[in-house]
Amino acid sequence: MGKKPARKKIAKKAASVNLNGKDLVSINQLDKAEILGIINEARKFEKLSPAKKLKILGGKVIATLFFEPSTRTKLSFQTAVQRLGGNVIGFDSIDSTSLKKGESFSDTIKIIDNYADAIVIRHPENGAAEKAAEIARIPVINAGDGWNEHPTQALTDIFTMQKEFGKIEGLTIGFLGDLLYGRTVRSLSQALLHFNPKKFYLISPQALKMENKIVDKLRGKVEVVELEKLDDCLAELDVLYVTRIQKERFKFESAYEQLKGSYSVGPEILKRAKKGIRIMHPLPRIGEIDPELDKYEQATYFRQAANGVFLREALMKMIVGGK
Numbered sequence: 001m002g003k004k005p006a007r008k009k010i011a012k013k014a015a016s017v018n019l020n021g022k023d024l025v026s027i028n029q030l031d032k033a034e035i036l037g038i039i040n041e042a043r044k045f046e047k048l049s050p051a052k053k054l055k056i057l058g059g060k061v062i063a064t065l066f067f068e069p070s071t072r073t074k075l076s077f078q079t080a081v082q083r084l085g086g087n088v089i090g091f092d093s094i095d096s097t098s099l100k101k102g103e104s105f106s107d108t109i110k111i112i113d114n115y116a117d118a119i120v121i122r123h124p125e126n127g128a129a130e131k132a133a134e135i136a137r138i139p140v141i142n143a144g145d146g147w148n149e150h151p152t153q154a155l156t157d158i159f160t161m162q163k164e165f166g167k168i169e170g171l172t173i174g175f176l177g178d179l180l181y182g183r184t185v186r187s188l189s190q191a192l193l194h195f196n197p198k199k200f201y202l203i204s205p206q207a208l209k210m211e212n213k214i215v216d217k218l219r220g221k222v223e224v225v226e227l228e229k230l231d232d233c234l235a236e237l238d239v240l241y242v243t244r245i246q247k248e249r250f251k252f253e254s255a256y257e258q259l260k261g262s263y264s265v266g267p268e269i270l271k272r273a274k275k276g277i278r279i280m281h282p283l284p285r286i287g288e289i290d291p292e293l294d295k296y297e298q299a300t301y302f303r304q305a306a307n308g309v310f311l312r313e314a315l316m317k318m319i320v321g322g323k
């Protein structure tokens, strides 16, 4: 059995961005040069012809293991792989697998390690992608682990900011919603620290504040203001990044019921916001954004979701496709 090269070492080599054969379980494994390298590659994929794309994966097999529901992440990965001439195997829930019979997570990963060329995994437990990466020799990409991380969404979001503003540096960003259980904001806010953000506003109900350990890390690099009301910062924002309350992470449904509907963004906010504000959301939205907002240029979330395919094409090429 061949050994996978150590993950950490590559992150230090900023000059030559080489992610071939590497895992991506945390956004913190990537340095600025690597993030920019991925985004530049995604830009190229936006323009590359379908015929050229088709040669990149040369029939490689990618396993998408989804232990949790997904629309965008799963289907954009699967689209990316197939547009690059690869094949997809996998599952959408454990019901059709031997996990249902009681097979261990570890055995499942060991088996797939011999069938596929890379694993894309989403799992309800924090740390599950890291665990899979320790077991598998093939690259493992985290498509969301519990309320921990979602690195490929963070890359998609940064790619989107770069396209919308022509730059990533110096932005004032308001993160609104479930900042405790929202894994996308945890990955994105940390990734943005490479790009000298001007200011972060963390806007959430008290019960859904971002974990202190992450806030402390952010504060080391950027001015962070925690708020409960969007109105208190709206006029300053370049980006309003809205998130869904993560119902599935609550122990008690009653706690969720109390918080649901505690914020909602509609076209009226545009009157008080900067003209060029970009409203982003990883989606799905469950009432936090009024569909009436969709027709405005400032509503960025559908473009953001579309960018996810190019970003994942780039990642697949860099991690699985070789040089």
Ligand code: NCD
Binding pocket: 072, 073, 144, 150, 153, 183, 184, 243, 244, 282, 283, 284
């Ligand atoms: C997010 C996720 O799964 O973390 N969705 C996504 O991947 N685009 C956000 C969410 O579920 O609220």
